[in-house]
Amino acid sequence: MSPLLTRRSALAGLAASASVLAAPSVLAQAKPRVVIVGGGFAGATCARSLAAMGVAVTLIEADQRYVACPFSNLVIHGTRDIAQQTFGYDALRAAGVDVVFARAERIEPEARRVLLPGAVAITYDRLVLAPGIDMRFDALPGYDSATAERMPHAWKAGAQTLLLRKQLEAMDDGGVVVMSVPANPFRCPPGPYERASLIAHYLKNHKPKSKLIVLDSKDTFSKQKLFMAAWQELYPNHLEWVSLASGGKTVEIDVRDMSVVTEFARHKAAVANVIPPQRAGSIAQASGVADRSGWCPIDPVSFESRLAPNIHVIGDAAIAGAMPKSAFAANAQAKHCAIAVAAMLRGEPAPSPKLINTCYSLVAPDYGISVAGVYQPAKGLLADVEGAGGASPGGASREFRAREAIYADAWFKVVTEGVYG
Amino acid sequence: MPSLQGKSASDIEAAMTAFRTGGREATVMDRIAKGFTKRETNAIADWLAQAGAAK
Ligand SMILES: Cc1cc2nc3c(=O)[nH]c(=O)nc-3n(C[C@H](O)[C@H](O)[C@H](O)COP(=O)(O)OP(=O)(O)OC[C@H]3O[C@@H](n4cnc5c(N)ncnc54)[C@H](O)[C@@H]3O)c2cc1C
Ligand code: HEM
Numbered sequence: 001m002s003p004l005l006t007r008r009s010a011l012a013g014l015a016a017s018a019s020v021l022a023a024p025s026v027l028a029q030a031k032p033r034v035v036i037v038g039g040g041f042a043g044a045t046c047a048r049s050l051a052a053m054g055v056a057v058t059l060i061e062a063d064q065r066y067v068a069c070p071f072s073n074l075v076i077h078g079t080r081d082i083a084q085q086t087f088g089y090d091a092l093r094a095a096g097v098d099v100v101f102a103r104a105e106r107i108e109p110e111a112r113r114v115l116l117p118g119a120v121a122i123t124y125d126r127l128v129l130a131p132g133i134d135m136r137f138d139a140l141p142g143y144d145s146a147t148a149e150r151m152p153h154a155w156k157a158g159a160q161t162l163l164l165r166k167q168l169e170a171m172d173d174g175g176v177v178v179m180s181v182p183a184n185p186f187r188c189p190p191g192p193y194e195r196a197s198l199i200a201h202y203l204k205n206h207k208p209k210s211k212l213i214v215l216d217s218k219d220t221f222s223k224q225k226l227f228m229a230a231w232q233e234l235y236p237n238h239l240e241w242v243s244l245a246s247g248g249k250t251v252e253i254d255v256r257d258m259s260v261v262t263e264f265a266r267h268k269a270a271v272a273n274v275i276p277p278q279r280a281g282s283i284a285q286a287s288g289v290a291d292r293s294g295w296c297p298i299d300p301v302s303f304e305s306r307l308a309p310n311i312h313v314i315g316d317a318a319i320a321g322a323m324p325k326s327a328f329a330a331n332a333q334a335k336h337c338a339i340a341v342a343a344m345l346r347g348e349p350a351p352s353p354k355l356i357n358t359c360y361s362l363v364a365p366d367y368g369i370s371v372a373g374v375y376q377p378a379k380g381l382l383a384d385v386e387g388a389g390g391a392s393p394g395g396a397s398r399e400f401r402a403r404e405a406i407y408a409d410a411w412f413k414v415v416t417e418g419v420y421g
Numbered sequence: 422m423p424s425l426q427g428k429s430a431s432d433i434e435a436a437m438t439a440f441r442t443g444g445r446e447a448t449v450m451d452r453i454a455k456g457f458t459k460r461e462t463n464a465i466a467d468w469l470a471q472a473g474a475a476k
Contacts, residue, residue, distance in 0.1 A: 354456070354457070354461065356453055356456070358449060358453070370448070370449055372449055372452040372453055373456075374453065374455075374456025374457070385456040387455050387456075388452060388453065388454075388455040388456030388457075389452050389453075389455075389456065390452050392448065392449075400448065403448055404448050404449075407422050407448060407449070410422035411422060414422060
């Protein structure tokens with residue numbers, strides 16, 4: 001499809017849905033409409049699930065291409081092409097989803113409308129917000145969006161991922177890489193440690209005189225025992241982790257000096273990967289569904305916002321209790337949310353979910369570890385089901401770790417095929 | 422990841438029970454199977470077998 005045609009059909013789609021839906025929903029059509037904002041793992045899964053149930057659904061997504069984060073650390077490692085991370089929305093269209101490429105600006109909960117640029121409004125019966133995260137460029141002194149062009153976060157996959165890869169490749173052997181990791185909560189709790197592992201693996205093999213320093217704002221992290229045992233075994237000379245208690249908390253970024261500053265030291269970097277604190281995507285803030293923490297409180301049964309009626313929030317943007325901010329969790333929440341929304345449109349209560357999460361991490365390309373959990377609503381939050389879940393066993397064979405690396409790859413293929421394929 | 426396509430409900434139930442009780446070696450299914458009761462497992466197995474057969 002030519003870019004022109006793509007753009008034209010996108011605009012045509014937009015005009016069609018806008019005119020049909022401009023009528024107030026009380027007068028409207030026999031068939032209620034669900035609008036979803038955000039076509040990542042959460043929003044795209046939900047759109048597809050609703051379409052499969054025969055519900056009319058419009059998906060509003062800012063970008064025509066989705067670049068998935070899981071496995072993007074292998075792009076940084078230099079052994080995976082970003083094309084393998086990149087997906088489009090044709091399959092969603094073919095499945096009956098009305099896809100509109102635009103950045104939603106604001107929600108009006110009373111009028112049940114989503115406002116798009118150019119004074120276009122799309123009305124909904126129920127809205128699903130799945131905008132993912134935004135970096136908090138007001139949180140770390142000295143770190144803003146301009147600084148991120150020199151000291152990438154690479155915490156949204158795409159140009160930032162490629163920039164960090166390019167910087168590592170261009171670095172002289174002997175250069176120091178510094179990584180800054182935020183406090184909880186943030187997207188993908190084990191993600192920084194997977195990245196640290198794969199950067200150390202790259203340095204060990206290609207820049208053996210170099211070293212990675214990980215400055216952490218925490219003392220404990222996901223799969224910590226497994227990561228640290230593997231680091232000691234594989235990267236004793238290439239990876240140094242500095243905990244909060246040892247002075248790891250980043251307090252300032254000095255881009256002119258290429259330094260990450262803690263309370264105790266300045267760490268001058270040849271390459272700096274600064275992962276800043278985060279919050280729910282800006283539309284959540286602009287629409288009053290995020291609380292003072294910056295994230296969106298939800299009912300764990302229906303995923304309906306606790307702050308605005310008829311709006312559901314799923315994926316990284318939501319406060320999902322014990323469930324981590326992962327693509328796996330976003331996908332699971334989205335499937336359940338579709339069922340909940342369809343039930344509520346029929347005037348029935350949402351059924352209570354039981355959800356699974358599994359986060360795989362690569363400590364080396366052929367060395368996988370995982371953490372799993374099963375969750376159900378308890379006391380107003382999603383809570384761990386006792387006795388289930390946990391991390392891969394310690395002390396397992398390299399063959400066991402290799403099998404988990406293969407399963408990690410298989411998971412990515414299965415989930416992306418189900419959503420975008 | 423092994424596919425469940427074409428597996429019968431009783432195959433899936435038996436595997437899940439073995440994963441839950443440690444009777445079958447696993448990387449991750451033991452940790453997942455422990456989160457579901459027998460009744461839930463049966464319901465999931467029935468559903469999966471039907472979905473698999475429908476394809
Ligand atoms: C390095 C890294 C590694 C990771 N590895 C894993 C892993 O191995 N396994 C795993 O399960 N998870 C992993 N994750 C986490 C995973 O990427 C996220 O949890 C997941 O992307 C969350 O999905 P989402 O749909 O909530 O948000 P997103 O994927 O961010 O999608 C949000 C979408 O909404 C769109 N959007 C936002 N605002 C608007 C608006 N106003 N209008 C229109 N569109 C809008 C955006 O363009 C985007 O496409 C990793 C993350 C990182 C950074
Ligand atoms: C309740 C939902 C699930 C059911 C009913 C289920 C069922 C099964 C069954 C029956 C098998 C054995 C297949 C065979 O013998 O060929 C199996 C294996 C497997 N499944 Fe699942 N599964 C579920 C969820 C998951 C999830 C969420 C993952 C995530 C990553 C997963 C990963 C695996 C893996 C890796 C194996 C191989 C055994 C191992 O190493 O653990 N499964 N599953």
